[in-house]
Amino acid sequence: MLRDARLIAAKDLRIELRSKVTASQILPFALLVLMLFAFALDPDSQALERATPGLFWVAVLFVTVLAVERSFSLEGGDGVRDALRLAGLEPGGVFLGKFAALVVQLLVVEVVLLLGVLLLYSRDLAGVGLLAATMLAATAGIGAAGTLYGVLAAGLRVRETLLPFLLLPVLAPVLIAATRAFESALDGVPSDGWPWFNLLAVFALVYIGIGILTFGSLLEES
Amino acid sequence: MTTPQAISASHPAGVRAPNGTGSSVSRVLGVVALAAMGLLVWLAFVASPRDAIQGDLVRLLFLHPALAWTAYLACFIATAASIQHLRKGTVGSDILAHSAVELGAVMTLLTLVTGSVWGRPTWGVWWVWDARLTSTAMLFLLLLGYLALHRIDAAPEVRSKRSAVLGVLLVPNVLLVHQSVEWWRTLHQDATLLDRQFDFGTSDLFMFTMIFGFVAVTLVFSWLLLHRFRVGWLEHQVESEWLDEAIEARRAEAHAESHDGTPTTGGVAR
Numbered sequence: 001m002l003r004d005a006r007l008i009a010a011k012d013l014r015i016e017l018r019s020k021v022t023a024s025q026i027l028p029f030a031l032l033v034l035m036l037f038a039f040a041l042d043p044d045s046q047a048l049e050r051a052t053p054g055l056f057w058v059a060v061l062f063v064t065v066l067a068v069e070r071s072f073s074l075e076g077g078d079g080v081r082d083a084l085r086l087a088g089l090e091p092g093g094v095f096l097g098k099f100a101a102l103v104v105q106l107l108v109v110e111v112v113l114l115l116g117v118l119l120l121y122s123r124d125l126a127g128v129g130l131l132a133a134t135m136l137a138a139t140a141g142i143g144a145a146g147t148l149y150g151v152l153a154a155g156l157r158v159r160e161t162l163l164p165f166l167l168l169p170v171l172a173p174v175l176i177a178a179t180r181a182f183e184s185a186l187d188g189v190p191s192d193g194w195p196w197f198n199l200l201a202v203f204a205l206v207y208i209g210i211g212i213l214t215f216g217s218l219l220e221e222s
Numbered sequence: 223m224t225t226p227q228a229i230s231a232s233h234p235a236g237v238r239a240p241n242g243t244g245s246s247v248s249r250v251l252g253v254v255a256l257a258a259m260g261l262l263v264w265l266a267f268v269a270s271p272r273d274a275i276q277g278d279l280v281r282l283l284f285l286h287p288a289l290a291w292t293a294y295l296a297c298f299i300a301t302a303a304s305i306q307h308l309r310k311g312t313v314g315s316d317i318l319a320h321s322a323v324e325l326g327a328v329m330t331l332l333t334l335v336t337g338s339v340w341g342r343p344t345w346g347v348w349w350v351w352d353a354r355l356t357s358t359a360m361l362f363l364l365l366l367g368y369l370a371l372h373r374i375d376a377a378p379e380v381r382s383k384r385s386a387v388l389g390v391l392l393v394p395n396v397l398l399v400h401q402s403v404e405w406w407r408t409l410h411q412d413a414t415l416l417d418r419q420f421d422f423g424t425s426d427l428f429m430f431t432m433i434f435g436f437v438a439v440t441l442v443f444s445w446l447l448l449h450r451f452r453v454g455w456l457e458h459q460v461e462s463e464w465l466d467e468a469i470e471a472r473r474a475e476a477h478a479e480s481h482d483g484t485p486t487t488g489g490v491a492r
Contacts, residue, residue, distance in 0.1 A: 152384050169363040173402035214387045
């Protein structure tokens with residue numbers, strides 16, 4: 001299963017390295033969202049500074065929707081879905097591979113976004129351990145849920161409109177928990193944030209588990 | 223989705239399906255549910271007195287928690303039926319899950335509306351970011367998501383399998399959302415607003431009416447679920463029968479063609 005996962009992840013990442021869709025479209029979009037927040041909230045009133053953790057994670061969720069759509073449009077054309085099924089890969093491995101490639105790309109975007117909010121919203125970096133742990137756990141949860149809901153919407157004529165509607169309510173716990181954990185970290189009270197990290201870890205584990213178990217039945221249909 | 227009437231109208235050959243969704247069992251259940259609702263109305267509006275603090279508003283509590291309970295019940299039924307569908311692939315379990323989610327969405331909306339009606343005079347606003355309100359609203363959106371996926375334009379097997387995976391995720395999602403929202407609000411406030419309102423002295427009659435409200439609403443819920451399931455079943459039958467007829471008609475056409483050696487008049491344009 002892990003070998004299959006490595007193959008799929010390497011394939012997705014190789015496509016990204018050559019096409020650079022995440023780097024040239026999704027990442028700039030994320031920075032654009034940061035600018036839009038600044039236009040919506042008065043930068044002088046310190047609203048941006050106070051809302052930094054929340055705005056950061058809302059931007060990440062927007063990016064997630066795009067990244068998931070991109071991840072499944074890779075297999076959209078030329079019967080690639082059928083080819084993937086015929087290749088004899090284990091469904092759980094395909095899930096883990098798509099998941100890993102998505103997580104790697106999201107993490108890159110998040111690091112740039114974090115630098116962006118620190119610079120643009122003038123926050124000081126603090127609680128690096130909790131920040132890093134939160135980012136890893138939250139991204140794992142987002143990636144697992146995104147992969148699962150991505151395949152649910154993949155190949156449908158209404159996928160672009162359906163995916164955000166299905167995915168974003170499900171990611172609400174991640175938004176809440178990751179925002180609170182970031183708040184604690186940036187405010188210099190990391191001990192308040194660790195329970196939120198635990199919730200994120202539980203979310204990620206639940207979704208990775210369900211993903212491995214149900215991906216097979218989703219791949220074999222259609 | 224095409225209604226059974228529309229299909230049977232376009233196919234005068236007729237659909238051999240029962241005319242209604244009732245049976246002797248469901249009729250008895252319906253009468254019992256109706257009587258229970260009648261008794262509940264009497265208990266709630268005539269027998270129980272006004273509350274000293276809340277006045278007539280307290281009467282909403284005979285209905286509101288019961289509605290919320292059926293909404294959660296619907297989620298559990300949907301997830302259980304979805305697991306069954308993924309394991310066995312039976313059509314019935316998919317229809318049951320869909321029926322439960324649809325009813326659950328109605329019950330969740332009614333829970334929100336009755337809560338809001340209660341909240342406006344009590345808190346002075348229609349909406350507060352209370353943990354229970356927020357997680358109920360999220361539950362409503364999750365259920366709408368399932369309904370959106372279940373009505374996609376795709377092959378029936380694809381549709382029911384994808385819906386089933388979403389159905390399996392329903393209960394874990396509800397639990398995760400509930401937990402996170404609970405923490406989110408309680409870390410900011412001391413207690414939920416609802417909890418503080420429950421400190422009036424509860425009389426025996428009050429307790430009985432409230433429990434009876436659960437029984438009555440659950441009966442109505444079961445009756446509705448039964449009928450919604452049967453409507454879904456009839457829809458499925460009409461759909462598959464229509465498909466069978468269409469295949470049969472094409473076969474007969476091809477058969478006639480190969481025997482006559484000439485294309486049938488009025489056949490499909492080539």
